[in-house]
Amino acid sequence: MNDPSRLEETEVYLLLEGIYRQYGFDFRNYALASLRRRIWSVVRDEKLNTISALQEKVLHDPSCLERFLLALSVHVSAMFRDPDFFRAFRAKAVPLLRTYPYIRIWLAGCSTGEEVYSMAILLQEEGLYERCRIYASDMNEAVLRAAKAGIYPMHLMRSYTANYIKAGGARSFSEYYTAAYDNALMRPALLEQVVFCQHNLATDESFNEFNAILCRNVMIYFDKTLQERVHHLFYNSLVNFGLLGLGDKESLHLTTYEHNYEQLADEEKLYRKIA
Amino acid sequence: MKRNSIGKLRRGAPTGAGAGSTGVTAAPTQPEAASLACGQGRKWDASAPSAYSIVVIGASLGGTKAISSLLSALPGHFPLPLAIVLHRGVDSDATLRHLFQSHSTLPVLEAEDKMPVAAGHVYLAPANYHLLIGKTGFSLSTEAPVASARPAIDVLFESASATYGSKTLGVLLTGASTDGALGAAKIRERGGIVVVQDPATAECPVMPQAAIGAAAASVILPLDAISGVLDELSQRQHRG
Numbered sequence: 001m002n003d004p005s006r007l008e009e010t011e012v013y014l015l016l017e018g019i020y021r022q023y024g025f026d027f028r029n030y031a032l033a034s035l036r037r038r039i040w041s042v043v044r045d046e047k048l049n050t051i052s053a054l055q056e057k058v059l060h061d062p063s064c065l066e067r068f069l070l071a072l073s074v075h076v077s078a079m080f081r082d083p084d085f086f087r088a089f090r091a092k093a094v095p096l097l098r099t100y101p102y103i104r105i106w107l108a109g110c111s112t113g114e115e116v117y118s119m120a121i122l123l124q125e126e127g128l129y130e131r132c133r134i135y136a137s138d139m140n141e142a143v144l145r146a147a148k149a150g151i152y153p154m155h156l157m158r159s160y161t162a163n164y165i166k167a168g169g170a171r172s173f174s175e176y177y178t179a180a181y182d183n184a185l186m187r188p189a190l191l192e193q194v195v196f197c198q199h200n201l202a203t204d205e206s207f208n209e210f211n212a213i214l215c216r217n218v219m220i221y222f223d224k225t226l227q228e229r230v231h232h233l234f235y236n237s238l239v240n241f242g243l244l245g246l247g248d249k250e251s252l253h254l255t256t257y258e259h260n261y262e263q264l265a266d267e268e269k270l271y272r273k274i275a
Numbered sequence: 276m277k278r279n280s281i282g283k284l285r286r287g288a289p290t291g292a293g294a295g296s297t298g299v300t301a302a303p304t305q306p307e308a309a310s311l312a313c314g315q316g317r318k319w320d321a322s323a324p325s326a327y328s329i330v331v332i333g334a335s336l337g338g339t340k341a342i343s344s345l346l347s348a349l350p351g352h353f354p355l356p357l358a359i360v361l362h363r364g365v366d367s368d369a370t371l372r373h374l375f376q377s378h379s380t381l382p383v384l385e386a387e388d389k390m391p392v393a394a395g396h397v398y399l400a401p402a403n404y405h406l407l408i409g410k411t412g413f414s415l416s417t418e419a420p421v422a423s424a425r426p427a428i429d430v431l432f433e434s435a436s437a438t439y440g441s442k443t444l445g446v447l448l449t450g451a452s453t454d455g456a457l458g459a460a461k462i463r464e465r466g467g468i469v470v471v472q473d474p475a476t477a478e479c480p481v482m483p484q485a486a487i488g489a490a491a492a493s494v495i496l497p498l499d500a501i502s503g504v505l506d507e508l509s510q511r512q513h514r515g
Binding site for chain 1: 385386387388389390401404405407408409410411414415416417418419430433434437438440465
């Protein structure tokens with residue numbers, strides 16, 4: 001019998017193996033549950049009927065690969081998503097970062113940049129920004145270009161403003177962008193200390209030593225094997241007593257690095273490397 | 276017509292077409308009808324694999340009350356994991372979990388990424404994330420809202436059907452949205468069973484009606500009969 005779940009799994013496997021061999025992008029250890037949804041949405045967008053058909057198109061048509069990569073690297077985010085995290089970052093992480101003369105922060109999997117601007121704003125308000133260098137990485141060049149451009153739909157600014165205030169923002173959020181028709185253009189000065197770089201968490205190694213790494217809601221798209229790899233990478237990329245920030249429903253205690261960190265704030269996934 | 280008895284349901288679900296005539300079933304597919312009818316007189320053998328692996332529940336407007344009542348009627352020995360998507364505000368906190376826990380003898384948890392799926396546990400989709408089930412546990416996603424909802428019922432149901440196939444039990448309750456109809460259809464398509472709350476007993480009938488309209492219901496039951504049916508189905512054994 002042709003069990004549909006098994007057939008689908010086989011097709012997904014062949015697609016990912018093909019992309020890896022042909023192009024070097026490794027999605028083989030992405031979480032199948034969410035990956036499957038994204039693959040099907042690409043199948044539909046490409047007006048195809050099966051994952052096998054997508055495999056053929058992606059292998060023969062690099063422009064189709066570009067669209068596939070984009071579909072897999074856009075993480076829907078928001079400025080100051082989970083405001084409580086940023087509030088905790090101000091209260092617990094900023095005082096620790098102040099003790100360094102020069103601060104390197106890695107925002108891994110920055111996608112379209114919402115978190116980059118949020119962090120730049122926070123550090124500026126805390127008077128730390130001049131001392132910081134923010135490395136914002138993503139595997140996809142197209143989303144990095146979008147992050148650099150810093151243009152977001154105007155209609156989102158109301159909820160971003162609410163988040164900003166809840167996150168402990170003390171000014172008017174509208175100081176940080178210019179309205180241009182239906183869009184908000186983030187102030188370019190916010191990127192003064194930001195370096196955007198292409199980096200793939202599934203295949204690339206560390207590229208510096210950091211005082212803090214934020215990787216929030218990126219690893220939820222990975223399976224446990226790949227999550228372990230990334231935790232290993234982060235652990236080796238942090239200075240002693242360096243800080244690690246994860247998404248609010250991601251758990252360090254399900255990884256082998258559980259005992260290498262202490263939690264800085266009770267309710268928030270903000271950790272400090274201790275061993 | 277008495278609608279809340281599984282006995283009726285069995286008699287109303289013979290093998291084949293026209294099974295919807297009692298008003299209780301919604302034209303079950305052939306294997307579905309066989310499955311719904313096979314429980315009578317069968318002995319439970321604890322060593323045999325269960326016919327079902329997971330219960331997925333979706334609700335929206337009115338769902339807090341409906342889920343509380345469903346959970347309170349489930350026995351403490353309920354053997355399957357239950358995963359719940361209730362449409363909720365992006366800022367909602369642990370209050371909901373505490374509320375459901377106060378109605379259930381089963382442990383109620385808010386799902387975290389890659390949390391394993393354990394028997395007899397109730398998992399609640401966290402605010403502002405989609406909840407999905409894979410082979411090794413739960414996965415979360417911040418992909419765009421589906422049917423204006425995040426968490427979306429369709430996303431949970433679809434992932435459960437892809438992972439567990441015919442071993443999926445879906446339950447769709449009250450709500451003012453059409454979320455869940457597609458996911459429920461997917462569960463049926465892959466041989467699982469979908470219990471839809473009788474719209475007449477729903478605080479808001481839109482969601483169950485949408486699922487029924489999309490032919491995504493295997494069984495339509497009043498709210499107070501659903502936990503009994505879940506309990507019975509959970510004890511069915513895998514045949515074959």
